[in-house]
Structure formats: structure tokens, C-alpha cells
Amino acid sequence: MTSQTPPLKASAPKAPARRIDVVDRIRRQIVEGDLIDGQRLNERDLSLQFGVSRVPVREALLVLAGEGMVEMRPRQGAFVAPLTRRVVRELFEVRGALEPMAAHWSALRATPAHLVEFGALVERARNAALSHDIDKGSHANTDFHELLFRASGNDLLGGVMPAVIGITRRVFRLSIVDHETMMWEEHRDIVRAIERGDPDEAAALTAAHLEHTRRHTFEIFDSIDDEPPRQGSDGGAAPTR
Amino acid sequence: MTSQTPPLKASAPKAPARRIDVVDRIRRQIVEGDLIDGQRLNERDLSLQFGVSRVPVREALLVLAGEGMVEMRPRQGAFVAPLTRRVVRELFEVRGALEPMAAHWSALRATPAHLVEFGALVERARNAALSHDIDKGSHANTDFHELLFRASGNDLLGGVMPAVIGITRRVFRLSIVDHETMMWEEHRDIVRAIERGDPDEAAALTAAHLEHTRRHTFEIFDSIDDEPPRQGSDGGAAPTR
DNA sequence: TGTGCCCACATGGTATGCCATCAGAGAGGA
DNA sequence: TCCTCTCTGATGGCATACCATGTGGGCACA
Numbered sequence: 001m002t003s004q005t006p007p008l009k010a011s012a013p014k015a016p017a018r019r020i021d022v023v024d025r026i027r028r029q030i031v032e033g034d035l036i037d038g039q040r041l042n043e044r045d046l047s048l049q050f051g052v053s054r055v056p057v058r059e060a061l062l063v064l065a066g067e068g069m070v071e072m073r074p075r076q077g078a079f080v081a082p083l084t085r086r087v088v089r090e091l092f093e094v095r096g097a098l099e100p101m102a103a104h105w106s107a108l109r110a111t112p113a114h115l116v117e118f119g120a121l122v123e124r125a126r127n128a129a130l131s132h133d134i135d136k137g138s139h140a141n142t143d144f145h146e147l148l149f150r151a152s153g154n155d156l157l158g159g160v161m162p163a164v165i166g167i168t169r170r171v172f173r174l175s176i177v178d179h180e181t182m183m184w185e186e187h188r189d190i191v192r193a194i195e196r197g198d199p200d201e202a203a204a205l206t207a208a209h210l211e212h213t214r215r216h217t218f219e220i221f222d223s224i225d226d227e228p229p230r231q232g233s234d235g236g237a238a239p240t241r
Numbered sequence: 242m243t244s245q246t247p248p249l250k251a252s253a254p255k256a257p258a259r260r261i262d263v264v265d266r267i268r269r270q271i272v273e274g275d276l277i278d279g280q281r282l283n284e285r286d287l288s289l290q291f292g293v294s295r296v297p298v299r300e301a302l303l304v305l306a307g308e309g310m311v312e313m314r315p316r317q318g319a320f321v322a323p324l325t326r327r328v329v330r331e332l333f334e335v336r337g338a339l340e341p342m343a344a345h346w347s348a349l350r351a352t353p354a355h356l357v358e359f360g361a362l363v364e365r366a367r368n369a370a371l372s373h374d375i376d377k378g379s380h381a382n383t384d385f386h387e388l389l390f391r392a393s394g395n396d397l398l399g400g401v402m403p404a405v406i407g408i409t410r411r412v413f414r415l416s417i418v419d420h421e422t423m424m425w426e427e428h429r430d431i432v433r434a435i436e437r438g439d440p441d442e443a444a445a446l447t448a449a450h451l452e453h454t455r456r457h458t459f460e461i462f463d464s465i466d467d468e469p470p471r472q473g474s475d476g477g478a479a480p481t482r
Numbered sequence: 483t484g485t486g487c488c489c490a491c492a493t494g495g496t497a498t499g500c501c502a503t504c505a506g507a508g509a510g511g512a
Numbered sequence: 513t514c515c516t517c518t519c520t521g522a523t524g525g526c527a528t529a530c531c532a533t534g535t536g537g538g539c540a541c542a
Binding site (some may be wrong): 259260293294295296298300316341 | 525526527528533
């Protein structure tokens with residue numbers, strides 16, 4: 001049976017990890033758009049591409065499935081999870097619940113090191129906006145929201161969030177166009193509230209910021225997606241009353 | 242999750258995925274307490290126990306790691322994730338953000354089928370409470386909260402929730418003692434608000450219900466956990482148990 | 483007797499190969 | 513002409529085998 005051995009030496013900072021690399025590379029390809037929605041992910045092709053065997057590829061796909069980046073159909077394999085309007089709606093519903101909470105707790109628990117990170121990220125976003133560097137601005141933005149989770153002193157958020165953060169990056173990749181300025185200024189105000197240790201204000205500002213982002217994202221999304229905001233496949237459970 | 246049925250042959254539910262079974266069995270063992278916190282999960286032992294090879298076991302462990310049930314340390318293997326006081330605190334913070342939101346949307350989007358399920362679950366919880374069946378009550382309770390997520394019309398929640406639901410089941414396993422009656426009555430009130438289509442009331446009742454559960458859980462948890470509710474790190478590393 | 487090095491074993495990580503199943507093409511019949 | 517049935521190539525799922533690394537114990541030396 002399973003060995004009753006108590007936790008061995010807590011320190012184990014040694015060995016590398018192989019499938020992690022595959023996870024990162026596939027995830028990047030999905031976020032960057034190199035792999036399109038619904039595309040089939042052939043295990044043998046991927047193992048050839050990355051120079052590893054199929055086993056780490058399979059394990060990487062399972063991890064990504066847990067993050068919602070890919071969709072695994074039994075006996076059919078893995079596919080890039082489609083980024084539908086419905087997914088975007090659901091994403092903002094979840095973020096709308098979690099991020100104000102994260103901001104609330106960040107205002108109460110953020111360490112000095114976190115505050116330094118916050119300041120640096122606002123600065124990065126500001127520079128990116130001033131130099132009109134879309135790519136940099138995109139990273140600074142999503143990094144900001146990730147930091148919000150980390151600074152909240154809730155590791156469960158950090159563990160659950162890869163799913164949310166990953167989809168957020170994909171959505172942001174689509175939605176960012178020219179309004180980055182607005183973004184960094186709102187980020188700055190949120191950081192100020194956190195620095196003041198004002199949880200209510202931090203949460204309120206974050207909620208407002210998310211609402212702005214949500215509206216903007218749907219404008220862009222609807223403009224590039226030719227099919228109109230569908231009823232059936234978007235609303236899922238249609239309003240029954 | 243699987244909300245659509247591709248145009249496959251009619252009677253085509255033929256895919257009996259095998260690692261899923263291993264996931265369920267290990268998860269159950271953890272939730273039921275057969276596997277204790279921090280215990281090492283030897284891959285060969287598990288594969289012998291379940292009569293499969295190491296591959297599906299490894300894949301199952303990866304899935305469970307994504308849910309936060311087990312913790313994988315590089316080159317050291319998988320361990321049952323310890324259920325510390327800190328984890329419980331984080332769990333209720335996340336649930337406190339997500340479940341009122343889920344109740345809100347359930348009130349607006351629940352299908353008639355969902356309403357039937359809600360009614361049946363309240364009845365199950367009531368019967369379990371009247372007959373003092375702890376085990377049944379535990380299942381009915383966590384099933385209720387899972388249904389809340391499903392009925393909210395947000396599949397992202399359903400995908401992210403295995404982590405939350407799994408930990409909830411473990412915590413509930415510890416916390417349930419004799420107050421199940423309170424539970425099913427509060428559930429009943431939430432369901433009534435959902436049936437009326439009153440999102441604000443449903444959210445408020447859910448928030449109150451969670452707060453009651455949170456307080457009760459910490460009472461129990463602190464009484465069985467010998468170490469006092471520590472101040473700074475709240476849970477941190479508590480290898481000795 | 484105490485300490486430190488070294489080797490063998492246990493175990494996680496990866497590779498390879500087999501098998502069951504699914505999808506698409508083609509043939510045959512209505 | 514169209515439908516259906518079957519056969520087959522492609523592919524995911526799993527088992528087995530091998531490799532690399534970390535661990536613990538024993539032996540030699542001071």
C-alpha cells in the first residue's frame with residue numbers, strides 16, 4: 001500500500017521539469033493566436049515539434065485542459081477551446097466576482113514588496129501607453145490583474161486563477177486596440193487605494209474598471225465577430241421567465 | 242461542460258474513459274479521509290491497487306493537482322494536499338465571492354429542470370436531517386452548492402469549481418456534526434428566492450448562509466486542530482499532525 | 483567511537499510499442 | 513441518385529520498459 005512515510009525533507013529545490021516547458025509553449029501558442037480556435041492538437045505532431053515523446057505532451061494537454069485552454073473529447077483528443085462570446089461573458093462574470101474581492105484583500109494584506117511590484121507595473125503600463133506599444137501594454141495589463149490575485153493573500157485564487165488569467169490573456173489579445181491609456185490610469189487609482197489600505201475603495205474602483213473593460217471588450221468582440229450576439233449559444237440557459 | 246452534442250451517431254455514449262475512474266476513486270479516498278494530509282501517493286502502489294498501469298495513475302494525479310486535491314513536488318511525487326486553517330479561510334473567501342454571484346444568476350437563468358433538481362436536493366437534505374443521516378446530509382449539502390454553480394448558466398464556473406467543490410467536500414466532512422437542520426432550511430429559502438426570480442434576495446441569502454457556515458466551520462476546525470488560530474501566517478506549514 | 487563518503491535501491495520522469503476505437507472513403511444495393 | 517454498410521488508415525488510451533535522480537544505509541578511515 002501507500003507508504004506511511006511522513007513528509008520527507010521539505011526542501012527540494014533541485015530538479016528541472018520537462019512537461020512544464022511543453023505546457024508553457026502550447027499555452028503561448030494558443031494565447032498568441034498561432035493555434036486557432038477549435039484546432040485539433042495531434043499528440044504525435046506536438047511531440048515531434050517539441051522533440052519529446054508523447055507522454056509529456058499528453059500530460060501537458062491535461063494540465064491545459066484543467067485551465068480551460070484546451071478541450072479534451074474522449075477518444076478524439078485535444079482541441080483548442082473556442083473563444084466564443086459566451087466564454088467572454090462568463091469570464092467577466094467570474095472576474096467581476098473575484099477581482100473586487102482580491103482588491104479588497106490586497107488593500108489589507110499587500111506586502112511592501114507587492115506595493116513595489118504594483119508601482120512598477122503601473123509604470124510599465126504607462127510607458128507602454130505613451131509609446132503606443134500594444135504588446136507591452138497587453139502584458140502589463142494582464143500582469144497587473146495577476147498581481148492583484150497574488151497580493152490578496154489567497155493562494156487558492158493563485159491556484160485557481162490560471163484558468164481565468166489564461167482566458168483573460170486571450171481575450172485581451174483580441175480586445176486591445178488603442179485605449180490603453182484609460183487602462184493604466186485606472187490601474188494607478190486602484191494601486192493608490194491599495195497603498196492607502198482602503199479596501200472598499202479598492203474594490204469599488206476595481207469593479208468599475210472591470211465594467212469598463214467588459215464593455216470595451218464586447219464592442220471589439222462584436223465588431224470582429226460577424227455573427228450577432230446569438231441567443232441560443234450565447235445565453236446558454238435562456239431566460240425562462 | 243459538455244453542453245453540446247456533436248452530430249455523431251445517435252447512440253454513441255460509448256467512450257468509457259478509464260483514468261476518470263482513477264480520478265474519482267483517489268478523490269473519494271481523499272475526501273472520505275482514507276488518505277491523510279501530506280501522505281505520499283506512490284504511483285506504483287496506486288496502479289497495483291486499481292489494476293491499471295502507472296500512466297492513467299499519473300494522469301489522474303495531474304488532474305487532481307489541478308483541482309488542488311494533491312500537491313506535486315518535482316522529482317518527489319504526489320502528496321495529499323494538507324487541509325490547513327489557511328486553506329479553509331481562503332476557501333470561504335473565494336466561495337463568498339462566487340456563490341452569491343452564482344445564486345444571483347441562477348435566479349435569472351435557472352431552467353425548469355434545474356428548479357426540479359433544487360427541490361429534490363432540499364428534500365434530500367431535509368430527510369437526511371430528520372433521520373440524522375450525517376453522510377447523506379453531507380452529500381446533499383455539497384450537491385446543493387454544486388447545483389448552484391451549474392444553474393447559474395456559467396460553464397466557466399463549472400470548470401473552475403472542481404477545485405472549490407472538492408475542498409468544500411473535504412471541509413464539510415470535518416465540519417458537519419449536528420446542525421444540518423439549519424442548513425436545509427437556509428437552502429430552502431435560497432431556492433424559494435431563485436424560484437421567484439429574485440436575484441438580489443437569492444444572493445443575499447446565499448451570502449448569509451455562507452457566513453453561517455464559515456463561522457460554524459471555524460468553530461469545529463479550531464476545536465479539532467490543536468494549534469491555535471495563528472495570527473500572521475494563519476496556516477502556513479504545519480507538517481506535524 | 484564518530485564522521486563522512488559511496489553505493490545500491492526506490493521512485494519519479496520519459497520513451498516506445500500495442501491495441502481499441504473513430505472518421506472518412508468507397509462499394510453495393512434499393 | 514442516394515443511402516448505408518464495411519473496410520481501413522489515423523489517432524487516442526494504455527501497458528511495458530528504460531533512464532535519471534534523490535535517499536538511506538553501510539563501511540572505511542580518522
